Amino acid sequence: MTDTHLAGTAGTAAPDSRPYRWRWAVLAVILAAEIMDLLDSTIVNLAATPIARDLGGGASTVQWVVGAYTLAFAVALVIGGRLGDKFGRKNLFVLGAAGFTVASLICATAQEPTVLIVARAVQGLLGAVLIPQGFGIMKQVFPPQDLGKAFASFGPVIGLSAIAGPLLGGVLVDADLFGLGWRIIFLINVPIGIATVIAAVVLIPRSDRRPELRFDPLGLVLFAAAALLLIYPLIEGHELGWPWWTYASMAVALILFGVFAWHERHSAAPLIEPTLLTNRSYVGGLGLILLGFAAMIGFSLVFNVYAQAALGYSPLTTAFAGCAYAVGMALAAGLGSAALVPRFGRRVLVLGYAVMALGALGMVATVRLTGLTAHPWQFLPAGFVFGVGGGLAIVPVFSVILAGVQDHEVGSASGLLNAVQQLGGTIGVAVSGTLFFQLLPSRGPVDAMQITTLVAAAFLIGCLGLVRLLPRRARPE
Incomplete structure (x- = not known):
């Protein structure tokens, strides 16, 4: 049996058929797309202040550079997976990767903020076309006995990207390679994107199309x-x-x-299963995702602005000051998902959001005590606590929410959760950024940072109330 034949039947072959030969190479291609998306979002968050300083524009430029991507991603993600079912997952993966690469090049060469913001929105739209196809492709090429191993690789990759992304961004922007400054953070997507497109065309098998699907x-x-x-x-x-x-x-x-x-x-x-909107625990889960990610993403943006604009840190120093958050999340994520959640269920989320709120309050205390003379290492303890809470709460929250939906609703439910996650991040950028910049002229950077962080803590405390609406146990799958 040829590889060509296998490519056309992967995922639906007879029990005695061999698994798709290039499945692990396909996994590498999908992970490359994930890394491109993750690095782009984490690095841009760090570089928003230098971008606004270089291109001009006010506080809104800082917010739109981050928020345009997540807003467009949230909207397009509602139909991203279904587009792959209708037109073919390989076709949409290649289209998304190629478009994302071109949009990254436009971002890197933008000479005014409007062009950059529009290109960031296009990145978000194409990212929402690209990313959902990966999971369907994996289910197509991997036999059941290997699928768990394949999915397990996402955890370390995502964790490492979360830690390395800001540090890499700080190094690249500070190094000012070839005089490119912040533009290099978009240019690094170009070779990754080109390699991803070529590998996808060669390695990913075609999938069945469902032209009868309606939108x-x-x-x-x-x-x-x-x-x-x-x-x-x-x-x-x-x-x-x-x-x-x-x-x-x-x-x-x-x-x-x-x-x-x-x-x-x-x-x-x-676009979504109508019964989900009458499911009390699921609707509560949507609110939980919205508040939790608004707190996390909004705080991250404001911290980066505060560190660079008020404390005078370089992008690399800012990345170091915030790296404990990513380390804490990565360390706690494996413990929370692998060991605690199957045993204690939603109580792990209660612990996680409470620890996140404690970390936010610790950050308020740090800002208050150190003022404008803070050293980067002084932010590490509170950032680590905040990250540990995030690892316990944010990572396993989907599995707990999805325990309350029927099997036929899981695909639609998880897609909407991802869209609301992105929308929550956009709302966090808008609310926290606007509050910080509104307070800055009258209260000064220290008070503005403290009050904005207290709002993030309030969001997290609100999450504690919403957790009670969720199922007690996580979904086994």
């Missing part, structure tokens, strides 16, 4: 419009002086989210 364009438009009408005034309101339309826009956004939920329950081809 719900009105549902997508409602979700996208609601998200944009909420985020835009939150980011732009401070610089515009909060005119009346910013409040009206946010009010309309909330109404549109309600209309979206109603529409999905009555649509002939809903």
Whole structure:
């Protein structure tokens, strides 16, 4: 039997068929795409301040450089997986990787903030096309006995990327290679992206298409419009002086989210399973994901701005000051997911969010005690505690939420959770960034940082209440 034949039947072959020959090479291609996405998001968070300083623009530029990507990613992720089912996962993977690479090149050569922000949004759209295909491709090429090993490789890769990303970004920006400054952080995606596209074309087998699948364009438009009408005034309101339309826009956004939920329950081809919206524990899980990621991503952005703009740290020093968070999360993630969650269920999440809140309060104390003379190492203890809490709560939270849905709802439920995760990060960037920059002129950087971090702690305390709505045990799968 030839490899060509195997490529066309991978995942549906007869029991005596050999596994797809190049499955481990395919896994490497998928992991390369994941690394490209993860490095891009973590490094850009660190480099937002130098970018705004170089290209010009106010506080909103800092927020949009990060938020445009996550907002576009959240919207497109709602249909990203289904596009692969309809048009073929390999085709969408190649399209997403190629488009992401081109958008990265545009980011690297941008000469004004508007071009960069639009290119970041395009990156997000294409990232949402690219990333969901990887899991379907893995299920296609790996036999059941190898699938667990393949999925297990994601943990170390994601953890290492979370730790190495900011440090690599700090080194690259500080080194100012070839006089490129922050532009190098986008250019590194280009060779990775080109190699990923070539390898995907050669190695990934074709998958069956389902042209009969229908989409719900009105549902997508409602979700996208609601998200944009909420985020835009939150980011732009401070610089515009909060005119009346910013409040009206946010009010309309909330109404549109309600209309979206109603529409999905009555649509002939809903984007999400309508029964999920009446599932109390699942809806509570959506709120939990939204608040948790808003706290985490919002705090991360503001910390990077505070360290560079107020304390005068270089990008590399800023990365060192914040690295304990990534280390703590990586260390706790394996313990929380592998050992504690199967035994203690949602109680691990309670512990995790409580420890995160404690870490945030520790950061408030650190900022208060050290002021504008803080040394980078003084942020390490609170950052480590914050990261440990994140590893215990953020990493296993999906498995606990999904324990409350039916088997046929898992795909739709996990897709919406991922979209809300990205939307939560965007809201965190908008709320925390706007609050920090709003307070900065009147209260100074120290007070602004303390108050913004207290808001993040409040979000995490709110998560503690929502955890009680979740199932007691995690989903075994």
